Amino acid sequence: MTPANSRVATRRLVERLWVILVIAYGAGRAIVVWKALGQYGVNPWIYLALDVTSSWPYAVATARLVTSVIDRELSRAKSWGVLAAVTFLIPDLYILAVARDVPTEVYVIIIAIISLLALLAVLSLFIKIRNRRRARSE
Secondary structure, three states: OOHHHHHHHHHHHHHHHHHHHHHHHHHHHHHHHHHHHHHHOOOHHHHHHHHHHHHHHHHHHHHHHHHHHHOOOHHHHHHHHHHHHHHHHHHHHHHHHHOOOOOHHHHHHHHHHHHHHHHHHHHHHHHHHHHHHHHHHO
């Protein structure tokens, strides 16, 4: 196997593992949403369906965003970044759209969690990009 083929195979394996991890995380979030927001009109089954179906494109988009940046393919990175941002927000926008009679504090908590998770996702991407670039230059 050539080094280029090996790199592609490694990337695909990491991407698949990342997809599985993100989908599992989404399923766990659905349980939390069911317990915390079911009483406010948020259907946990719809949330689960949205989260799991958006998790796959989110995971693929973030993985390919990282590799596009590493490969300095910035136009592709922008496309993957937009897809990652949209699919990241879909399940949480559902909550904001359908929840009713929710105390203000709950909205503040939801928005804080969305913001924190978005910040962590961006930081994680920067760390992955930096680490891959370092490994590539060695």
